[in-house]
Amino acid sequence: MTQKSFQDYYPEQTALCYGCGRLNEHGLQIKSYWQGDEAVCVFQPHPYHTAIPGYVYGGLIASLIDCHSTGTAAAAMYKAEGREMGTEPAFRFVTGSLHVDFLRPTPLDDPLEVRATVKEIKGRKVIVSCTLYAKGEACAKGEVVAVQMPSNFGI
């Protein structure tokens, strides 16, 4: 049986996000999984996700960090409450703030790996720290303040 990603548990009405919605056929459809205490997302950029030829444009890096972090926030909240993902009521997070430091140009040809750790859970907020790697080198660092979405939002 294949392991389900965090995003596979999103309720249908919140699974349309361009970055992480499994139902958005135009989107990135990222998938995030626990590896121990880290949440990991691997994404293969398309050749047109370019900045300068050969390197990834910053907006994609920001998008991966953003959506991987909100997914990680949801998964962390289930874990903190000792609940299985997919149980009701569903957790879904939106981004309160996003910060990205671009450490070096990110090569475009290989898969990108975003590794996230949960820095803090505080009420309805989860702070997530990420590092994005390409070819094993850290190319960007990010921090997201994710905020639990009201259950009636967007419905």
Next chain:
Amino acid sequence: MTQKSFQDYYPEQTALCYGCGRLNEHGLQIKSYWQGDEAVCVFQPHPYHTAIPGYVYGGLIASLIDCHSTGTAAAAMYKAEGREMGTEPAFRFVTGSLHVDFLRPTPLDDPLEVRATVKEIKGRKVIVSCTLYAKGEACAKGEVVAVQMPSNFGI
């Protein structure tokens, strides 16, 4: 004669960015212009740029702020040196860091307007502050540290 945008002056080898390259046929192809001391970019999101239905996903907002800010940084540097855009050597900036505060959900149906001001020019760095509006309401605020690209990068 139609006014040329900042991005129309980018040298060909740096005009392939997914966010702002006029030569990237898959990309957003944003256009930025001076309006007095503010730089303005108007962008109509596609229906698939959704987060929750009816609202724009954060990665697009981050991308617009990022690319509009690096364009503004280049335009500001020409202005600071009293040079016309398009004169050699060309200025082109990459993003050192990006910060976005999401103030409220950003509606998807109307054009988004990003208004930028230059906060500081310091050597090869330009700090740009942005506000993103939808339906006349500020929905996100951003700050970008843009760094002048070495002239041989990506060539």
